[in-house]
Amino acid sequence: MDRFVFLTVDGLSRGAVYAAFALALVLIWRAARVVNFAQGAMAVAAAYVAYSVSAATGSYWLGFGVAIVAGLLLGAVVDRVVMRHVDHASPLNPVIVALGLVLLIQAVLGMVYGNEFRPAETPFSRSALTVGGVAVLSPYDLFVFATIGVVVSGLAWMFARTPVGLRMRAAAFAPEVSRLLGVNVGGMLTLGWALASGVGALAAMLVIPTELGLHPHAMDLVFVSAFTAAVVGGLDSPPGAVVGGLVVGLLLSYVSGYAGSDLTPLAVLVLLLAVLLVRPGGLFAPVAARRV
Amino acid sequence: MSATGAVLPPRHRPVEPGDRPADRRRGSTLLRHLAVALVVGLLLVAVSYTVEPFRNFQLATVAAYLCATAGLTVLTGLNGQLSLGHGALMAVGAYTVALCQNAFADRGMTGGWLLPLSLGAAIVSTVAVGAVVGVAAARLRGPYLAGVTLAVAVVVPALAVTFDGVLNGEQGLSVPVEPPPASLGPYFPYERWQLWLTGAATLLALLLLANLIRSRYGRTFRAVRDDEVAARLAGIHVARTQVLAFVVSAATAGLGGALLAVLAQSVSPGAFSLTLSLFLLMAVVIGGLGRLAGALWGAVLLVALPDLTHSATELLTLSPAVAQRLEGNLPLAIFGLTLIVVMIAAPGGVQGLLSRLGRALLDRWSARRS
Numbered sequence: 001m002d003r004f005v006f007l008t009v010d011g012l013s014r015g016a017v018y019a020a021f022a023l024a025l026v027l028i029w030r031a032a033r034v035v036n037f038a039q040g041a042m043a044v045a046a047a048y049v050a051y052s053v054s055a056a057t058g059s060y061w062l063g064f065g066v067a068i069v070a071g072l073l074l075g076a077v078v079d080r081v082v083m084r085h086v087d088h089a090s091p092l093n094p095v096i097v098a099l100g101l102v103l104l105i106q107a108v109l110g111m112v113y114g115n116e117f118r119p120a121e122t123p124f125s126r127s128a129l130t131v132g133g134v135a136v137l138s139p140y141d142l143f144v145f146a147t148i149g150v151v152v153s154g155l156a157w158m159f160a161r162t163p164v165g166l167r168m169r170a171a172a173f174a175p176e177v178s179r180l181l182g183v184n185v186g187g188m189l190t191l192g193w194a195l196a197s198g199v200g201a202l203a204a205m206l207v208i209p210t211e212l213g214l215h216p217h218a219m220d221l222v223f224v225s226a227f228t229a230a231v232v233g234g235l236d237s238p239p240g241a242v243v244g245g246l247v248v249g250l251l252l253s254y255v256s257g258y259a260g261s262d263l264t265p266l267a268v269l270v271l272l273l274a275v276l277l278v279r280p281g282g283l284f285a286p287v288a289a290r291r292v
Numbered sequence: 293m294s295a296t297g298a299v300l301p302p303r304h305r306p307v308e309p310g311d312r313p314a315d316r317r318r319g320s321t322l323l324r325h326l327a328v329a330l331v332v333g334l335l336l337v338a339v340s341y342t343v344e345p346f347r348n349f350q351l352a353t354v355a356a357y358l359c360a361t362a363g364l365t366v367l368t369g370l371n372g373q374l375s376l377g378h379g380a381l382m383a384v385g386a387y388t389v390a391l392c393q394n395a396f397a398d399r400g401m402t403g404g405w406l407l408p409l410s411l412g413a414a415i416v417s418t419v420a421v422g423a424v425v426g427v428a429a430a431r432l433r434g435p436y437l438a439g440v441t442l443a444v445a446v447v448v449p450a451l452a453v454t455f456d457g458v459l460n461g462e463q464g465l466s467v468p469v470e471p472p473p474a475s476l477g478p479y480f481p482y483e484r485w486q487l488w489l490t491g492a493a494t495l496l497a498l499l500l501l502a503n504l505i506r507s508r509y510g511r512t513f514r515a516v517r518d519d520e521v522a523a524r525l526a527g528i529h530v531a532r533t534q535v536l537a538f539v540v541s542a543a544t545a546g547l548g549g550a551l552l553a554v555l556a557q558s559v560s561p562g563a564f565s566l567t568l569s570l571f572l573l574m575a576v577v578i579g580g581l582g583r584l585a586g587a588l589w590g591a592v593l594l595v596a597l598p599d600l601t602h603s604a605t606e607l608l609t610l611s612p613a614v615a616q617r618l619e620g621n622l623p624l625a626i627f628g629l630t631l632i633v634v635m636i637a638a639p640g641g642v643q644g645l646l647s648r649l650g651r652a653l654l655d656r657w658s659a660r661r662s
Binding site: 093110 | 636
């Protein structure tokens with residue numbers, strides 16, 4: 001029972017990060033109809049910037065803030081410099097370009113920092129507090145939950161209640177009409193990329209210390225898990241991404257706790273295949289006919 | 293946006309060989325391909341006697357990569373399915389060959405027929421894996437397919453650690469390969485033998501692929517890529533065609549991986565990482581999607597670019613640590629950058645540029661004559 005509680009909490013904490021990362025994927029998918037395969041690499045780049053800043057100043061929080069700013073900027077730059085110029089006639093073109101970005105970013109990181117694991121620090125202890133003799137939550141888990149909670153509700157509030165959110169939704173839903181109504185569609189797209197990349201950077205900052213450490217490939221498996229989470233929830237649904245993230249986090253935690261951590265990658269693949277074969281649109285997708 | 297995964301927008305799509313009526317006048321496709329394969333084979337033998345052993349080994353590596361890139365060209369270029377998992381399929385082929393060769397060696401079996409048998413087993417096992425992924429892939433489109441194959445690329449190499457009892461984890465397995473047959477003489481260079489082996493296997497695979505592309509199946513592949521609904525109306529079983537394309541492509545990827553393992557005489561998960569899958573895709577895109585010649589350019593690039601950057605970093609005087617970082621990562625950076633630039637500026641790839649250039653020259657020549 002103790003073990004089950006521990007695994008559940010651990011899974012929810014990991015799942016919260018997957019949820020944030022999946023949410024970033026969904027943001028870009030809704031805005032630009034592109035699955036940003038470079039998101040993991042972009043997030044790692046932001047985390048490396050934070051590492052440099054923290055190492056230079058000795059302050060974790062300064063690095064944390066810089067990582068998010070770097071993520072926002074990187075997203076805007078990737079949209080303006082690269083993605084804007086890709087021919088979107090075929091859905092494969094942006095995917096291939098994003099993969100080129102993955103190679104480029106990881107190689108540049110490798111050249112600057114070297115291809116070895118670097119320790120990543122946490123601002124709070126990761127040893128669990130005990131409640132009534134049962135190890136439950138670590139302060140770091142609480143920090144993760146709080147941060148992700150703030151970000152998710154902040155995004156939900158922004159899209160539902162603010163003029164900017166309304167413009168972003170309009171620009172994604174009907175670009176031509178929005179342009180006629182005076183919405184800066186290109187700007188909204190860039191803003192969407194920046195936001196998604198910022199959320200991705202935040203997720204990377206939260207998840208990297210809990211894994212092996214900072215490495216150019218540190219987010220490869222996290223990206224696959226988050227993609228699975230986004231697909232479980234349906235690529236079009238932000239609440240679905242959050243639920244999907246928690247589901248994937250729990251599943252991975254149980255698999256690694258009860259069956260061995262070597263099996264977690266396989267579990268992700270099986271879950272992804274199962275969801276896509278049974279409900280390709282995700283668990284929360286409305287029934288839709290394929291457009292021709 | 294069309295539902296099919298056509299990679300190139302129509303205006304960039306080259307006139308494909310099978311589409312030209314002129315081709316029908318040139319006699320049997322099979323005989324023509326056989327003749328080309330024979331000439332290329334003889335050329336390879338001639339080259340293998342003139343260049344130094346290291347170049348022989350490099351050419352053999354090009355041949356092994358060519359197997360995989362040619363298969364990926366058929367899948368992505370002709371059938372419109374994107375696979376980021378071909379590095380993993382190569383790993384399946386490589387590990388199968390390692391297990392087979394080790395099993396033969398343990399039982400003390402020798403003979404020239406063992407290696408072809410192992411290669412055959414590698415193809416069979418990759419076909420089995422490819423069929424499973426292909427059945428899933430046939431139901432998926434665009435980014436979903438990319439995501440699943442990406443997961444395959446990340447997960448399959450990790451299995452070597454999961455089942456380290458058989459696959460020996462990160463260390464990998466060694467691949468015992470017999471020396472060249474005694475009939476070739478006592479001083480026959482090993483690298484030349486490697487080139488002969490991989491060259492022969494790759495030529496055979498390419499011959500089969502080239503014929504497949506020109507056949508009814510090749511036309512159904514293209515029809516499904518261009519418009520699934522029209523293909524279905526024309527009586528083509530879309531899902532079956534897609535699975536077939538995936539299986540064919542997986543078989544060549546498996547052979548390519550097996551050949552690489554035979555060349556390196558070892559396999560380890562590190563050699564078949566996600567980066568390899570991205571490399572293959574990049575090679576195919578830069579070479580020119582949908583043409584086997586493009587696959588050749590891509591395979592050459594995969595071997596030549598790291599070699600070039602190695603020479604370049606040796607020219608610069610750098611500290612060993614910096615040189616090591618540059619050497620491992622500079623080719624990756626160049627590959628990535630090239631991939632982005634090619635996709636944005638020249639979606640036809642190298643082969644597309646070459647044929648455009650050739651056509652322009654031909655036009656000018658015929659204009660001058662008239």
